Structure formats: C-alpha cells, structure tokens
Amino acid sequence: MMQQPAPPAALEIGGRAYYTLRQLDGWLGAPKGIAFRAFKRCRDRFREGSDFLRLDAVDDAGRIAALRERELVYPASVHVVLIADTAVARIAEASYMQNNS
Template identity: 40%
Template sequence: MANAVKPIVYQGIETLSLRQLDELSAVPKGTSFRAFKRVLGELREGEHFFHLPADEHKELIDALKTAGQIYATTVHLVLLTRSGCARLQQAAS
C-alpha cells in the first residue's frame, strides 16, 4: 500500500486504518472517518472495507492500539482495502 505506513494485513489483504489514512493525507483526526461515512452507501463490506466489532476482535484492536496503527479511542475497527481507499480519495477530491 503506502511506504510511509505498515499496512494491516487482515484475511490476507493489505488494509489501512482510518488513523493511517489521516496520517498519510496529513489531515486532522476524523477526516477519513467523515469521508468514509459520506460514501458508505457506495462501499461493499469485504471488498472495500472490513468492519470489526469490538466484542469479536478485542485482541486485534488492542494490539493495533499498542502498535499505534489505530486511534487509542477506537472501539469498533474499520479497515479499508486498496479499492476502499481509492473511493475515499475520489470522494475527497
């Protein structure tokens, strides 16, 4: 994915967290989340993004918080695939 951040591999697919997207785009916290919410109706879970509920993925979420790959305040995790990242970038432009 990007050279500046280490992708999060989920189900064998390289993904980026919303925090990583904010950092790559040099935008304030929450910018990528708001863009995600705007285009959510156009995205397909499993193709463009993965939604990982806290109760089912606590260990992974805690490990990613410790590694600094997601925001410390993250409850339910959203990971974006390459195509999901591209859709967010298109929506932002």
C-alpha cells in the same frame, strides 16, 4: 512539484491489504477523523468484506488491542474500520472534497 508521501505499511488480513482510518488520516495529512467522515459520507459505495472490514469491539477485542498498541487506531476507537487498498482512492477523494469545500 511536491511528492506525495509513500503509503503506510498495510495490514495483511486474509491475503488482502488494509489500512486503518488513522493511517489514512496521517497519509493524507488530514486532521483526525477526516477519513472516517469521508467513509461515512460515501458508505453506500462500499461493500463490507471487499472494500472494508469492521472490527467489533467484543468479537475482535484482541485484534483491536494489538492495533491500539501499535498506535494504528485512535485511543478512543471502539469499533474499528479497515479500508481495503482497492478502496483507498475513494476515501482520499472524499477526504479531499471535504477539506476543500
């Protein structure tokens, strides 16, 4: 039986663990953009501030630049969505359904 890879290192923000969509694509072994499309498809099931954070290109430019330097976001990303550790399973499920439909 194949073992699932360990999750990537989480980003700690305000005492909570978050993952970038690029991290989730890599962890799921999915092509670029799968986690983002999964998030968009089930967006109404997520609450901003608890399930995800949205980093604004202007207001959070420094934080986004730091993530980009660490290659945690895709180079073309403008605004960045961070998924809380408690919401990762929903993204993984939606990504799996998208890849296998």
